[in-house]
Amino acid sequence: MGAVSTAVRLGALGLGLMLAACSSPATTSTVPPCPRVGILADAARMTVFRDGPGRDITDVQSLSQIGGFSGSCYYTDKQRTVMVDLRIEVTSERGAAANGPRGADLPYFVSILNKNRDIIAQQDFTLRADYPVNSVRVGLFDEIEQRIPLKEGEYGDAYEVLIGFRLTPDQLEWNRQNRRR
Numbered sequence: 001m002g003a004v005s006t007a008v009r010l011g012a013l014g015l016g017l018m019l020a021a022c023s024s025p026a027t028t029s030t031v032p033p034c035p036r037v038g039i040l041a042d043a044a045r046m047t048v049f050r051d052g053p054g055r056d057i058t059d060v061q062s063l064s065q066i067g068g069f070s071g072s073c074y075y076t077d078k079q080r081t082v083m084v085d086l087r088i089e090v091t092s093e094r095g096a097a098a099n100g101p102r103g104a105d106l107p108y109f110v111s112i113l114n115k116n117r118d119i120i121a122q123q124d125f126t127l128r129a130d131y132p133v134n135s136v137r138v139g140l141f142d143e144i145e146q147r148i149p150l151k152e153g154e155y156g157d158a159y160e161v162l163i164g165f166r167l168t169p170d171q172l173e174w175n176r177q178n179r180r181r
Contacts, residue, residue, distance in 0.1 A: 033157035034073035043164025060095030092129035107166035
C-alpha cells in the first residue's frame with residue numbers, strides 16, 4: 001500500500017462497530033482519519049422463507065447474518081482520495097424448508113454517506129453460500145475496496161461506509177419486528 005498507507009484491524013463488536021481512525025507505523029506526522037464503517041442494523045440479517053404465509057422456523061429456507069468486518073484505509077493522489085479496504089464476514093444457515101440445490105445467493109450492498117448522511121454512492125455485491133453435504137452452516141467472507149474522492153480540505157472522517165443485506169420489503173419488515181431474536 002506504500003509509505004502513506006495506514007491500517008487498523010477491527011474485531012467484530014456487533015452493530016456499533018465503527019472504524020474511527022487509522023494507525024500507522026511510528027512516525028512524527030499526523031495520520032489522516034479513516035471513514036467510519038458500520039453495519040446497518042435493519043439490514044444485518046436476511047431470512048428467506050418458502051413461498052406461502054408461514055413465518056415460523058419450519059418455513060425458513062436460509063438465515064444469514066453479517067457478523068462483522070475488518071478493514072483499513074489509506075490515502076492516494078496527494079490525499080485527494082481515501083481508499084477503504086474491507087473484509088466482510090457472513091454466516092449462513094440452511095433452513096428446515098430448504099429444498100433443491102444446497103446453496104443460496106446473498107445479495108448485499110455497501111453505501112457511502114457524506115457528513116449530511118446522504119448516500120453519495122452505493123454498490124451491490126453477491127456472496128454465494130454453498131452448504132456442504134454434511135453441514136447446514138457455512139462461514140463466508142468477501143473482500144472489497146471502496147474509493148472515496150475527497151473535496152479540498154476534507155478527510156475520510158467526513159464520510160461513513162455502511163454495509164447491509166439487499167432485502168425485500170417483507171424481509172426488512174421481518175427484521176424490524178424481530179430485532180431481539
